[in-house]
Amino acid sequence: QKEVEQDPGPLSVPEGAIVSLNCTYSNSAFQYFMWYRQYSRKGPELLMYTYSSGNKEDGRFTAQVDKSSKYISLFIRDSQPSDSATYLCAMRKTSYDKVIFGPGTSLSVIP
Amino acid sequence: GAVVSQHPSRVICKSGTSVKIECRSLDFQATTMFWYRQFPKQSLMLMATSNEGSKATYEQGVEKDKFLINHASLTLSTLTVTSAHPEDSSFYICSGIGTSGISGATDTQYFGPGTRLTVL
Numbered sequence: 256q257k258e259v260e261q262d263p264g265p266l267s268v269p270e271g272a273i274v275s276l277n278c279t280y281s282n283s284a285f286q287y288f289m290w291y292r293q294y295s296r297k298g299p300e301l302l303m304y305t306y307s308s309g310n311k312e313d314g315r316f317t318a319q320v321d322k323s324s325k326y327i328s329l330f331i332r333d334s335q336p337s338d339s340a341t342y343l344c345a346m347r348k349t350s351y352d353k354v355i356f357g358p359g360t361s362l363s364v365i366p
Numbered sequence: 367g368a369v370v371s372q373h374p375s376r377v378i379c380k381s382g383t384s385v386k387i388e389c390r391s392l393d394f395q396a397t398t399m400f401w402y403r404q405f406p407k408q409s410l411m412l413m414a415t416s417n418e419g420s421k422a423t424y425e426q427g428v429e430k431d432k433f434l435i436n437h438a439s440l441t442l443s444t445l446t447v448t449s450a451h452p453e454d455s456s457f458y459i460c461s462g463i464g465t466s467g468i469s470g471a472t473d474t475q476y477f478g479p480g481t482r483l484t485v486l
Contacts, residue, residue: 263407291477298370298459298477299410343409351398351463354475358409 258282261344261357270366274331278344278357281325285346285355288320290329293341293359302342303329334364368394370462372478379450380486386446387481389460395440396462400475401433404457416443450485457482 261278268274276290287306291299303318305311305327311318317330327346331338344357369392379385389399397418402410414430416422416437424430432454434446443462447454461477 289475296457296480296482298372298461298479301474301476304474353400353412353415356409361407 258355259344259346259357261360263358263360265361265363267363267365268334270334270336270364272334272364274334274338274362274364276329276331276342276344276360276362278327279325280327280346280355282348283322283325284348287347287350288318288327289345289354290316290318291343291345291356292338293343295340299343336364336366339363368392368462368474368476370396370460370476370478372460372481374481375479376482376484378484378486381451382449384446384448385450385483386444387458387460387483389443389445389462389478391441391462391476394462394476396443397440399437399443399460399462401435401443401445402459402461404459404480410459413445447483450483452485455483455485 259280290303292302293299305318305320308320308322315332319328341359341361343359345354347354371390373388377385399416401413404410412425413428414422414424414435416435418437418440422435432448437443457480459477459480461475
């Protein structure tokens with residue numbers, strides 16, 4: 256079993272839709288959870304950063320962490336064509352531990 | 367957020383040659399830098415972790431004599447792919463740990479734009 260699992264997609268939605276992206280993980284020691292967006296042939300860009308369980312909102316993005324279920328989500332409201340990218344969940348145990356990435360979900364927002 | 371640059375952005379070389387990739391943290395000091403490689407449609411695979419002034423720690427399966435990492439200062443780390451072969455062709459990405467402008471956390475990883483290496 257991989258440490259972090261994520262549906263690779265591709266996921267295609269119409270502009271304005273609400274997008275839900277999810278990851279599951281197996282190691283209960285993970286405490287720091289992140290979502291990165293990666294455009295084609297570019298480095299990942301940090302979108303959301305969460306410590307432990309709970310929700311966090313930033314503009315159109317909401318991150319949720321449920322440690323009891325080992326499940327994290329990223330919601331994108333009012334999706335835009337510019338949101339089309341690969342979304343990577345990532346997590347680690349301690350502040351300076353190595354980050355483990357999910358395989359990424361490819362998202363296309365159709366105008 | 368913090369800025370990390372990489373140079374070159376793209377390099378094509380002949381088999382058997384060595385290639386050096388530079389990673390710089392432009393507006394923060396990165397005591398720890400990471401090097402990843404990414405194959406098409408796959409996630410980032412950590413190759414090694416480097417701390418300024420000390421030897422890099424390599425992940426299992428990564429040849430330290432082939433992928434030489436130097437982290438001589440708080441703003442510069444280099445990855446040298448020695449005697450490159452076509453199977454080394456990949457997208458190499460570095461990251462440094464700095465302070466997040468989003469969360470204020472002092473342990474956020476910021477990524478460079480990546481270097482695409484093609485070995486002929």
